[in-house]
Each structure stands twice: as structure tokens, then as C-alpha cells.
Amino acid sequence: MSLPDGFTTTAHDATPLYVVTRLGYVDWRTRQPAPVRAWLDAQGFDGSPGSAVTLPTPDGAIAAGLIGVEDLLDPYAYGHAPFALPACRWALATSLDDTERAALELGWGLGAYRFSRYKSPLRPASQLVVDEAASETRDILRASLRVRDMVNTPTEHMGPDQIEQLAREIAQAHGATLEVVAGDDLLTRNFPAIHAVGRASHRAPRLIGLHWGKDSDPCVAIVGKGVCFDSGGLDIKPADGMRNMKKDMGGAAHALALAELVMARKLPVRLSLLIPAVENSIGPEAFRPGEVVSTRKGIMVEIDNTDAEGRVILADALTYAGEQNPELILDFATLTGAARIALGPDLPALFCNDDALANDWLAAGERLRDPLWRMPLWRPYLRYLTSQVADMANAGSKMAGAVTAALYLERFIPEARPWAHLDVYAWSDTARPGRPPGGEALGLRSAFAMLKDRYPA
Template sequence: MDCFRDDPNQTVPLQLVDKNDYEALVEGSDPFLQNFMAHNRFEASFGQTLIIPNRDGAVEKVLLGTQGWPEDPRGWVLLGAKAGAGCSPTPALHLDDKDMEAQEQLQFYLGWGLASYRFGRYLSKEAKPKAAIYVPETVNRAALKNQLEAVFLARDLVNTPAEDMGPAELAGQAMEIAEEFGAEVQLTRGKELLEANYPAIYAVGKGSHRPPTLIDLRWGNPDHPKLSLVGKGVVFDAGGLDLKGATSMRWMKKDMGGGAITLALAKLIMAEKLPVRLRLLIPAVENAAGPEAYRPGDVIQTRKGISVEIHNTDAEGRIVMCDALAEALTESPDLLINMATLTGAARVALGQDLPGFWTQETELARALEDAADEVADPVWRMPLWRPYRKMLNSTIADISNCATGPLGGAITAALYLHEFVKPFANWIHFDVFAWRNDAQPGSPKGGEASALRAVFRFLEKRYRD
């Protein structure tokens, strides 16, 4: 990546300073530098940068403030991102701090790399050069690169407009990644889904002129523990016949965010050679209001044999997911994780920073939370509150695809999916936003790889550490 250097030569120091460090620095400087720093109003506040010139006007060093450290577990990531965004692109820098722990270093350089992200596919102007920094050998450079590439892949997929990211294009991305790592991909398209007994996926996708597609990727040694991932791949969600309003529909290119994140996670697993037998299933569909679209009041069949009454065609993600989840369990995996941009209710409850997850296994939840803390990628456990299951009752089918009332929407969505995985216990469901409405250091507005690093660290600790 252009923002990193492997050679410390011809770099200048990047010095971390708090208020006390800065005051000592000012006292020990000549009048020229004292006046220069005062004129630039440098106060050593968190993430503030100041380029210090020498007498010839060349850069002598760069100061990076740490005063007022935020109450945020992502502190080192945010500091690195602020530095990467705020420093001049020339010359390259090296971090002048030998007291940082290994994990702090990795998070700092990760933040620096995240700040270099730019989705420029449709922009006519070339990107401006980014500031570069030397990454010392004490940092696992390969792991750093692999994590950043995975995050960038997820962001790119979500940011791509639906006209260029339909079911076929998402499948193409999966095939490219599979070829890179020697994985196998099977695609089931259109009416083939009915022949292969994926009726729910077909029911949602048949309303679009773009055929629904089930992406099925396999990789790894068959003797290793089986890990199954399922990602919601609704490439655009118009709401079906329960058509969304303009405001709600505007950003629905992001409704394949769960599929994007699980595909990026699969790439990271393969790049890091995690000792698992991986299977990734992404039901890729467009939820359109076409002449073949499924209707409110329809009763559809599912792969597991559970009949579903359609209360609202805009609750389509859980419908396509349930067929994929049922298939994932046929191989009796050690662990099943699904990710989906499933409900607005989860965003109302947790906002855009905290991906919510559900599991009935407390040990899994604790291990995931510990891993998330380690890598400063927060997640939040939500309740799988069984008494709410009655809110999904139907008088003419085994279950309704959503509750009739607005309360507990994220929980009832999780309970719907739970019907298709029980009695299997080692299941984790993520309801992710996969998006940012506003930018923060290292995370521009747009697509985001919600919980990707947390989940990977959890898997790494479970299967490799």
C-alpha cells in the first residue's frame, strides 16, 4: 500500500506529545521555533499535527498531539487515522515512540492505513498522494496488509452502485477471490434455485430482471474444523411491492453489506491461512417491484420445510437468509456466523458504531466480546428473548416473516432466523449497518466493514491461537 514504507531511510520522525511534553519542547526550543509553534496554535490536542521545519525550510519532524485521549476503545486506531489524514504526503515519516506495545502499534498503523481509503471508481480526478509512514519489522506487516485489504474490499463492494453490483457482479467478485486462493465456487441461478430446493431465495429474487443467485464458496482442508458463514446479499432493496419511500430507498445499495463483509472476511481467513474448512453462502438477490414480485399475504416454502406467511415484502433479507442458513447446517459445522443489514431497529438501538449480535451461547458471546476489545472493533450482545417469538405467529403458516407491530424489531428478526438454525447452538447472528452516515477518522461516509476485524480475531483465537 502506498501509505506504508518498508525502509526507514529518508524518513523524518513523528513524535507523540502531550501537554507536558509540548511545554518542555517549547522551553527547550530557540525563539524561532517557539514563535512558529505559537503562530500555528499547536496545543498537542488528540490527533493534532504540526510540521516543524529546520532553518532551511525542510521538514525536521512532525508533532502528533495525544492530549485529551478520547474515552473510546479505538483510541490508537483513531490516533493513527488522524495522523494519516493530517500529515503532509512528503516526506515519509517514522514513529518516534519506543514505548508502544505491539498491539498498540498494530492499531496505530491500521488507523493510518484506514485513513488512506478512497472510493474513486467514478471520480474523474486522481486521488491526492497520501502521507506515508515506515512500518517497523516489529509489526506483523502481512497481517496489517491483509486486514486493510479486507476492510477496503467490503467498503468498495458496499459503495458500488447497484447498477454495477447486481447478483452476477457480486458472484463475479466471489469467483475472483476464489481463484486467488484456490477455493471452489458453485453458483445456483434463477429457476435452478427451485430445482435445488431454495424456494425462499427464488421467491424474493424473481421480481427482478436480474436472476437471483446463491453463491457457495468452499476452501480449506476438509479435515479442519468446519466454519460456515452466511451473508445477506440483497444488492438493492426497493422494498418489493411494499415499496419503500424515496428517503428510505436512497442508500439501499448497501443492503448487500452482510454479503460484502462475509466475503471480505472469507478473503481474510484465506489470506491468513486460518486452519478451517470454510464455507461461505451468499444469497444474492434484488428485491424489486416487478410483475413477478412476491406479494404481501403470500405463503412461501423454505428449504427447511417451514412455511412463511409474507406480512411485508420489505422484510426480505431474513427470507433469503433462512434458506442459506438451513443449507449451511447440513454439513454440521463447528460454528455458524451470519451477517445481514437486517433491521433499522438495530440501528435505532445501537447507532452506527456498534454492530449488534445475538447468540444463545454465553461462552461464544464472551469470547467474541474479548476479541473485539483486543482489536478495538466494538460489538454489542443483544438478547434472543424467546417470549417475543409469539409476535411472529401466523394463522395460516408456520411463521410470519415479521411482527405486526413496531416493537422489538431487531429481536424478532433474530428470532425468525433462529427458527431455521435451532437446535444448533454454535450460531452467531450479526445485524450490521455496514455504513456510516457521517465520517470519522479512518471511516469516511459510506460503506463500512462492521465487525469484520472483531470476528476475525475471534476466529483466530478459536482456531489458531
């Protein structure tokens, strides 16, 4: 398997690279010859986080490089290096433990990433020398970049059929089976809510199911919202709200990447990945405000707002997930703007009906610098989803929008089944080290670590 951008296995003529913290730099500097100290002082380098400097040879070549970081365990602390340093090969010259080295490698790969399908980068990323052997860190990096690539790709090239094709390729690579229910077959197979949301598009809505693992292993169900473009439907979004709605399949991207990671690392689970993939389009067949939509579970849902479509398709997928008799259910969804208002773009909102599951995921997030924040399943707010003509409405009051969306989803989870829902932004609005603007994986690394802890290989 080829290396991601920013890496090489060729150590010949590689330039030494030193990693320093601001405090550690003081000691490192004192051990250097006087000309090196003078050069560093002239450059104003002090080991500050996000800084980088090169040291010259007497003939003007590059003798070594230094990068400053704040937290040796934070992958993003290294994210500036691939483009802050000259584009050559770099070999780590600082002694780091295995966890710190993994953070460096992951952060380097995240920082080296540029979405290049339609536009070539202005310059190549610097290359870090790594071992040829496959590693868990590299698999985690590939999963993170999978999310970025999928979210960054416009709907023209990342519709329901393309997500299905990606799932098919991943299934074939790992010996999984794939089932797809598409178009009007959704009605005959009892997935009416997915059909209702996607029927107006020229691309058929579908439920993509990937199944992997031994029957004797515990079942884990992973569900991802796959709205490949969200116009808002007949409750149409304004232009600024619609601009980046290619990213509304970010939940599906996270779910597919996590499933691929579980299979690549061969966790001892029976995996059931479910992605309802649709476009929420406007047309003669579009579902309408005030309509009552049936669901696989038999709950009748009044459509209060066609722009609250993600929870509608997830209802069928979560019900089907529960039918697999899983030990736990995880879902990822770019579900509400309310979660972003509450927590901003970097903190996914975690809703969970099981304290042990929630605590495990939160602890993994803290340990891996991949944070999330638990929000309440405040069930009295179910009153905001009351319908006068159906069992419930898909939306309602603007109060506690992220909470009511999670409460809606919970109605489709089997009783007493551990379930966690991550309302994730899947996007970086601004350029930061290791985080170029565009698609972003959030909560993915911590989700895998949580699963790995629960199901050790």
C-alpha cells in the first residue's frame, strides 16, 4: 500500500529534524556550538509552538531543522511542519517514545494533506522518513484522510452511487459483504422514510449495508448520515446555508472510515455498517411540510420541516441496526446547526444513553487529543416533537435543537441498548496547522480507540 503524502522510506541524504518544546529548547540550545546558538538567536527561534527553523552548513546547505511544539502527544502540534520546513526528506533526530512518535507521524500526515483532485498544491509537502512496515498510526491517518476526501468532493462526484462504490471497494478489500437497497425497492423492503427524503432526486436513494466479521463475535452497528447534498428541500435553505452542503454526508464519511479502520486492524467484532444515502432535492416528488411519513419501526412522523431530513433517514437505518442485535450502536451525523452554536466547530456533541459507553469515548478523546463533549438527552424536551396528527414531528421548536434531534433518534433505538450519537460538524472553516479548510474528521480517532479498548484484538 502506498504511503500517504508527506512520507518516504528513503533515509539516504535525509536531513536531521529536532523536535523541541519551549522549555526543552533552553537545554537543547545550551548544548549547541556558539555559531549555532548565534544563528538561532538571530532567527528569533525560541521553541514556541508552531515555529520552525533550519540550520545552515558552512557552504549554505541545510544542516538540520527544528520545530517547536507545545504538547508532544497532540498530533496537531506537528501539523505545521510539512509546509513550514523546506520540501526535502527529514529524519527524526529527537528521542521520542512510541506514543509521541505516533503523534508526530499522524500530525505530519494531517499537515501534509491537501485536497488535490481539482487543484494542484503550490508546493509538495516535506517528507518524513518512516519505516516500511504498516502501522496502526498509518491506518488511522488513512481513515482521517478518507473523511476529508469524501467531504471535500462535490456532490457531482460524491453522490449516493459514489458512496456505494466506495463501500463496495472497501468491502472487497476486507472480505466483507455488501447489501444495497435502492429506489422503489426501499418501499418493498420497508425503508419508507429513506425513500421519502430521497425520491425527488435524479439519483436513487439507497441504504448501503456492509457486514463483516465472525458470527460468534459481538455485533457493533455503525450508522452514518449520508445526505449527499441538502438543499433544505421545499423548506429551502438560503444561499449561505446551502453553500457547503456537499458536506452533509460527513456522518457517512466518518462511519465508513471507522468501519474500514475496524476491519484493517481486525478488531474481533461482527460489524454492521449502515449508510442511508440520499440527496434532499426539490422537485415534483419532493416530500412536503405537513406530510406524514411512515418509518420502518412503524412510528408515523409528521414533517414539520423538510430541512430536518437527516433524522428522518436515520430513523430507518437505526431501526435496521437494532434488528442486528448489536451490543452497541454508534451513529455519526452532521445533524444540527444548534450543536455548532452550542459547542463550535471543533467539539462534536455526544449524546449517549449509557454512562459507561459515554465515559469510555470521552476518556479516549481526552487521551488522544480528539475531544468531544457530552450533551444531555433531556427527555422532557420530547414535548417539542409533539404532533397533532402523527406519533411525533420531525422538528418543532427552535429550543434545544441538538437535544431534540438526538431525542428523535433515540425513539428508534431498541430499549436498553447502548447507543451513542455524535453530532459532528465534519468541517474546518479556517486554515490552521494540520487542519486545512474543508472536510475534517472529528471524534473518529477516539471512537476507534474506544472500540479497541472494548474489543482488544
